[in-house]
Amino acid sequence: MKEVTVGVDIGGTNTKFGIVDREGNVLFQDSISTQGFEEFSDYLKGLSEALRKGLHAPGANYKLLGIGVGAANGNYYKGTIEHATNLKWKGIIPLAEMLREEFNVPALVTNDANAAAVGEMVYGAAKGLKDFIVITLGTGLGSGLVANGQLINGKHGIAGELGHTTVNYAGRYCNCGKRGCLETYVSATGIKRSVYKLLADHLEPSELRGISFDNLNTKMITDAARRGDLVAQEAFEYTGRILGTKLAETVVHTDPETIFLFGGLSLAGDLIFKPTIKHMEANLMPVFRGKVKVLPSGLQNQAAPILGASSLVWNYLEEKGKVLA
Amino acid sequence: MKEVTVGVDIGGTNTKFGIVDREGNVLFQDSISTQGFEEFSDYLKGLSEALRKGLHAPGANYKLLGIGVGAANGNYYKGTIEHATNLKWKGIIPLAEMLREEFNVPALVTNDANAAAVGEMVYGAAKGLKDFIVITLGTGLGSGLVANGQLINGKHGIAGELGHTTVNYAGRYCNCGKRGCLETYVSATGIKRSVYKLLADHLEPSELRGISFDNLNTKMITDAARRGDLVAQEAFEYTGRILGTKLAETVVHTDPETIFLFGGLSLAGDLIFKPTIKHMEANLMPVFRGKVKVLPSGLQNQAAPILGASSLVWNYLEEKGKVLA
Numbered sequence: 001m002k003e004v005t006v007g008v009d010i011g012g013t014n015t016k017f018g019i020v021d022r023e024g025n026v027l028f029q030d031s032i033s034t035q036g037f038e039e040f041s042d043y044l045k046g047l048s049e050a051l052r053k054g055l056h057a058p059g060a061n062y063k064l065l066g067i068g069v070g071a072a073n074g075n076y077y078k079g080t081i082e083h084a085t086n087l088k089w090k091g092i093i094p095l096a097e098m099l100r101e102e103f104n105v106p107a108l109v110t111n112d113a114n115a116a117a118v119g120e121m122v123y124g125a126a127k128g129l130k131d132f133i134v135i136t137l138g139t140g141l142g143s144g145l146v147a148n149g150q151l152i153n154g155k156h157g158i159a160g161e162l163g164h165t166t167v168n169y170a171g172r173y174c175n176c177g178k179r180g181c182l183e184t185y186v187s188a189t190g191i192k193r194s195v196y197k198l199l200a201d202h203l204e205p206s207e208l209r210g211i212s213f214d215n216l217n218t219k220m221i222t223d224a225a226r227r228g229d230l231v232a233q234e235a236f237e238y239t240g241r242i243l244g245t246k247l248a249e250t251v252v253h254t255d256p257e258t259i260f261l262f263g264g265l266s267l268a269g270d271l272i273f274k275p276t277i278k279h280m281e282a283n284l285m286p287v288f289r290g291k292v293k294v295l296p297s298g299l300q301n302q303a304a305p306i307l308g309a310s311s312l313v314w315n316y317l318e319e320k321g322k323v324l325a
Numbered sequence: 326m327k328e329v330t331v332g333v334d335i336g337g338t339n340t341k342f343g344i345v346d347r348e349g350n351v352l353f354q355d356s357i358s359t360q361g362f363e364e365f366s367d368y369l370k371g372l373s374e375a376l377r378k379g380l381h382a383p384g385a386n387y388k389l390l391g392i393g394v395g396a397a398n399g400n401y402y403k404g405t406i407e408h409a410t411n412l413k414w415k416g417i418i419p420l421a422e423m424l425r426e427e428f429n430v431p432a433l434v435t436n437d438a439n440a441a442a443v444g445e446m447v448y449g450a451a452k453g454l455k456d457f458i459v460i461t462l463g464t465g466l467g468s469g470l471v472a473n474g475q476l477i478n479g480k481h482g483i484a485g486e487l488g489h490t491t492v493n494y495a496g497r498y499c500n501c502g503k504r505g506c507l508e509t510y511v512s513a514t515g516i517k518r519s520v521y522k523l524l525a526d527h528l529e530p531s532e533l534r535g536i537s538f539d540n541l542n543t544k545m546i547t548d549a550a551r552r553g554d555l556v557a558q559e560a561f562e563y564t565g566r567i568l569g570t571k572l573a574e575t576v577v578h579t580d581p582e583t584i585f586l587f588g589g590l591s592l593a594g595d596l597i598f599k600p601t602i603k604h605m606e607a608n609l610m611p612v613f614r615g616k617v618k619v620l621p622s623g624l625q626n627q628a629a630p631i632l633g634a635s636s637l638v639w640n641y642l643e644e645k646g647k648v649l650a
Binding site: 131147157162166169250252254 | 479482491608
């Protein structure tokens with residue numbers, strides 16, 4: 001029998017899940033609609049049925065060790081999803097407990113950025129590293145901090161909200177209710193806002209002048225920058241400057257070996273890495289200069305959220321093993 | 326036999342040391358000159374002799390479990406003091422190794438702020454806490470971060486340099502070579518600089534106008550503020566605003582339960598705590614509001630540096646026990 005874990009990534013629209021081995025091979029993958037279920041109990045029934053299909057597929061011979069779930073507002077300590085704004089089911093959902101009862105294996109829940117950090121440690125570019133940070137650049141900016149080989153969850157299970165450090169106290173409005181948060185500048189949405197600011201401030205012609213805010217995305221900005229579009233290039237420079245400057249602050253907190261960038265913006269390569277590293281180094285306390293690497297995530301593929309979620313189980317079992325050993 | 330550890334606090338002028346039991350009682354305390362020894366080997370001989378006097382004092386019946394040392398530029402991983410600017414002995418001093426050879430017990434070295442954090446956990450107000458931060462307010466601003474019940478040392482052993490996050494990129498010159506570092510505003514030296522700035526900017530009479538920069542100290546500013554001196558009061562408000570605003574950034578990194586303030590400035594009580602808490606709360610990401618306490622250290626006494634250093638040994642033995650258990 002092959003030992004496997006299940007990773008579940010609950011998004012507002014769809015839920016993706018997969019069966020994953022210790023090396024990070026996704027042996028089975030499927031999805032169900034998240035939105036399609038009015039009642040959470042029906043959703044859980046649908047998810048469980050779909051999962052069992054994979055576990056008992058013809059030829060499959062799996063020993064299920066546990067289920068990991070990544071979800072916005074996932075709370076690791078309580079195993080709950082709490083007041084998620086992107087889901088219909090309100091209040092506090094005791095998801096880990098329900099999955100444990102259904103499958104009789106350990107079940108763990110955390111938010112997507114923390115799952116990404118554990119995934120990087122278990123399967124990705126952070127294997128063997130004890131002190132690192134993963135920054136996820138999606139609609140917002142998430143982060144997972146690892147120190148002493150352990151994810152920092154914090155007292156209330158909400159550590160690693162670097163997207164809500166402040167860049168400018170009179171800056172852009174943020175969903176969180178504050179102004180000038182890092183993620184309003186550094187994220188897929190942030191760079192769109194920066195493009196629009198630059199189009200407003202400057203006279204340069206730009207192919208991005210023909211695209212509405214709603215239609216603009218990171219890939220278009222990346223492609224334009226690679227074609228020499230000055231506004232798009234400046235948007236990356238501006239984004240990298242803000243990110244690098246803030247990373248210099250983060251570094252003096254936990255002294256990481258590497259900071260990994262994950263997600264759409266990080267696929268722009270040098271366009272984002274060069275200004276980020278330059279401005280991080282320029283703003284670092286001298287004793288840290290030249291010591292901290294900024295690298296792309298090793299999990300840059302479609303299955304990353306499933307891998308991140310499934311990695312929670314391996315990490316949990318290994319930590320438990322360490323304590324028992 | 327009573328199990329004890331030794332704590333050694335190496336300052337630029339004097340070295341203080343003491344014998345401490347598990348409850349944090351200082352059973353013996355003495356000091357030698359740090360400056361008085363040209364050669365490090367002579368200093369170590371002097372320190373060892375003085376320590377043995379305490380360990381073998383009449384009536385003493387101690388079992389020495391280990392020696393902890395707090396020193397600026399102490400490196401926990403290597404057990405060294407590296408390129409300390411406040412000591413005559415240059416280069417890298419393998420202090421832990423030399424103490425182990427001399428006393429045949431574990432010896433540990435770290436910087437003073439990290440020692441303060443471990444001391445708070447072992448003897449002080451952080452007993453039983455797993456996620457907290459200690460900020461030491463002395464000549465500079467040091468900090469020790471604890472997450473998952475462990476001190477964050479970082480990859481290079483230099484985590485927790487919150488004094489060198491940036492308040493103002495065009496701000497005050499800092500010893501580290503940067504400008505606008507937090508410790509140039511929030512520390513015994515920082516508040517002096519702020520008093521001088523306020524005296525320059527404003528017309529209000531103040532008893533502090535009669536005191537030179539070299540003679541001014543935190544206690545004078547505190548006493549003046551309590552007597553109603555507007556400039557001194559404003560200096561605390563200004564200091565607390567800057568500290569609280571930066572703590573809001575730190576909180577979203579590690580989600581601590583409590584932030585402890587240690588050292589001279591923190592003895593000013595409400596003068597510093599009120600503006601610090603007010604501005605931290607105002608700038609926090611909403612989900613963290615009302616969750617993080619800011620409290621005075623539980624080790625506010627003369628022996629604190631000795632306690633902090635000695636606590637390294639208890640912490641080391643307990644962590645070792647946990648792994649072996």
